[in-house]
Amino acid sequence: MFDSLSDRLGGVFDRLKGRGALSESDVREAMREVRIALLEADVALPVVRRFIDSVTEKAIGADVLRSVTPGQQVVKIVNDELVAMLGGALAEDGGDDHGKGVEGLNLDAKPPVVIMMVGLQGSGKTTTTAKLAKFIREKHGKKAMMASLDVNRPAAQEQLAVLGEQVDTATLPIVAGQQPVDIARRAMESARLQNHDVLLLDTAGRLHVDEALMAEMKAVAGVSAPTEVLLVVDSLTGQDAVNVAKNFTEEVPLTGVILTRMDGDARGGAALSMRHVTGKPIKFAGTGEKLDALEAFDPVRVAGRILGMGDVVSLVEKAAATIKEEDAEAMAKRMAKGQFDLNDLRTQLQQMQNMGGLGMLAGMMPGMKKAKAALAASDTDDKMLVHMDAIIGSMTPKERANPALLNAKRKRRVAAGSGTHVSQINKVLKMHQEMGRAMKQIKKMGGLKGLGALFGGGKGMGGMPGMGGPGAGLGGMGPGPSGDLPPELAGLLGKKK
Incomplete structure (x- = not known):
């Protein structure tokens, strides 16, 4: 996803590292190129401005310009600011280790812990629900159950049932004609009786954010009292994904975001803008079509990939x-x-x-x-x-x-x-x-x-x-x-x- 941005930034930093000393004009010229690269990557303008201002202020400091390796120092500053942009801690706050800034799931509440999955149609919400159930079982050792509340999309409930078999996770039996709020109540009762630790509710989506969608989600949240409300957005939609997340944030008490199709060839601006625009952490990233292709979103690792530092961990x-x-x-x-x-x-x-x-x-x-x-x-x-x-x-x-x-x-x-x-x-x-x-x-x-x-x-x-x-x-x-x-x-x- 970040290949184009990574190549552009790599070219800028290679030129900086090739110089023995840097002047203030060198730094500002480099930051101008970085600004263009971020805008071309579809990063939101307010995010770009804040990023460039912060990097420039630190990079033109006397300690950097007089350093033995000023180019490397600038790269480190950019890396730290990228981590902060993605939701991690700055290096001076202990954010230079892998795992710092990773926002996990809150699974310590009284079972069944309810995780409500929301989003628009076509974002990969149902598949992501199954991926998350598999992740919870394998990484946390919790017994999960899934329930589809999508009565609008044809075969949506059947799809979740098939995925449940593939990830070895129980799904709520389908009752024809039952409405979302009643399905949520039945799922809660079933999860309690069967001693499930986690209940994942796959809610219905729409083609766009509308009053009916929000009213339905609020009604489901009212009867299920979810611990986590996770918004699933398609990262390939660029800044539109950020706008969708912002709209949901204003209507629903979101606790985090899951970005799907992070392995695609989009420009990456959605991932870089999401935390700043919504104020909500990116908790997971979908990295492929397979049902194990879901990983915790680590700002430090993602920043390392963008800057070509790799991700050996x-x-x-x-x-x-x-x-x-x-x-x-x-x-x-x-x-x-x-x-x-x-x-x-x-x-x-x-x-x-x-x-x-x-x-x-x-x-x-x-x-x-x-x-x-x-x-x-x-x-x-x-x-x-x-x-x-x-x-x-x-x-x-x-x-x-x-x-x-x-x-x-x-x-x-x-x-x-x-x-x-x-x-x-x-x-x-x-x-x-x-x-x-x-x-x-x-x-x-x-x-x-x-x-x-x-x-x-x-x-x-x-x-x-x-x-x-x-x-x-x-x-x-x-x-x-x-x-x-x-x-x-x-x-x-x-x-x-």
């Missing part, structure tokens, strides 16, 4: 949720012994797909902007991972365990079985050979001890040829000095390094 969390501990231990032992066959490569490719694909991973790594751009320029997408998986899957178990068996005849058979070409088979095998050599290097360095030294021994990723060095990123997958594709991907795609 989210990357680690995503890996921990995707990769089983026993599988990781088994892989580490094989790596320490220098063992790495095509089954291992296939496992890693599947893990990359489960973690969101190449683009998602690249966006979370510090300094990976150029690699992400190179991937886009080479027309590389996650289909490449699917093709590679199909190639390895078309091999026999013996061939996967011993790739040396793959002669010309066998390669033609694998190509026909996977719908690819022999040249692509060769690229996969070359990639495997390069990674295999890396595994042998780990063995020479002392197995698991060498692996620990490589990743945590203070030498970064530069201890192994082809696996890093300055700016190389994780596992050597970062861009080279010229911003080209990393060697492994370049070889796979047949591109020049």
